[in-house]
Amino acid sequence: MSKNLNASVAVLLPCYNEEVTIGKVVRDFKTALPNADIYVYDNNSTDRTAEIASSEGAIVRKEPRQGKGNVIRAMFEDIDADVYVMADGDDTYPADAAPAMVDKVLEGYDMVIGDRLSSTYFQENKRPFHNFGNRLVRDSINGLFHANVTDIMTGYRAFSFTFVKTYPVLSRGFEVETEMTIHSLNNNLRLFEMPIQYRDRPEGSVSKLDTVGDGIKVMGTIFRMIREYKPLPFFGGLGAILGIIGIVLCGSVTVDFWHTGMVARFPTLIGAVMLVIAGLLLFITGIILDVMAKNDRKAFIIDANQFAMMRRQK
Structure with missing residues (x-):
């Protein structure tokens, strides 16, 4: 339970075809943060994602512009709260870590990063090129910005109101998490990394990531932001x-x-x-x-x- 019951909390769940897991994810966050508003933004799903999320009590909205970056941009524009918790709808992130992340934001941190790589990510993730990509991106950014962030690309984060309303979302796809981290390091924001227990997608749930295509986009984002920020x-x-x-x-x-x-x-x-x-x-x-x-x-x-x-x- 969060230390500050008067603070408004919004849980943000961008989703595309997550009918297998979205019901459990909404229930888990309702249990972990009973006073929070759960928002599910459906990004042109062709399955029952929106219907299941609505039946579980989530606030469901549509985002027609395809891509995770576009969904996050809409969420940040539309929703007002003291603290924002962002996760994926694929049940890979533990909702029970959310209250501690909320508390850290209320202590004054701008962004709290759910650090997968310090715990179970490399054991749970069955995609070796993803593991290699995470290490490459982490080492590149830490070297250029003289930082020591462990998990650059995690999708599990908590934000302050000020961060959300001043962060310019430029990326359209999955590279948005990398962009967030670079933006925070460049502007010397207050970051806190919290190790979390990552778990791989359950059987029947299919990843939307394209290892090569999204990897090229992430590296392109790093190249562009280094050019702009450094x-x-x-x-x-x-x-x-x-x-x-x-x-x-x-x-x-x-x-x-x-x-x-x-x-x-x-x-x-x-x-x-x-x-x-x-x-x-x-x-x-x-x-x-x-x-x-x-x-x-x-x-x-x-x-x-x-x-x-x-x-x-x-």
């Missing part, structure tokens, strides 16, 4: 590579000129100079975009403070 290392690194290649080529032409007194490779010299100029332009681009990214972080802090003040006044 422009100086991104463009500066590219500029340094081009500049070094150009300088090496210029050096080889200079050595030839020193020995022969002639410039025998004009095309190489011209190309080398162009590479050096391109490297300098990329480095300058990185500096300009880095200043803009810092201004965006300042604007985000101002917006977050305004939402927090509005919430307290309300």
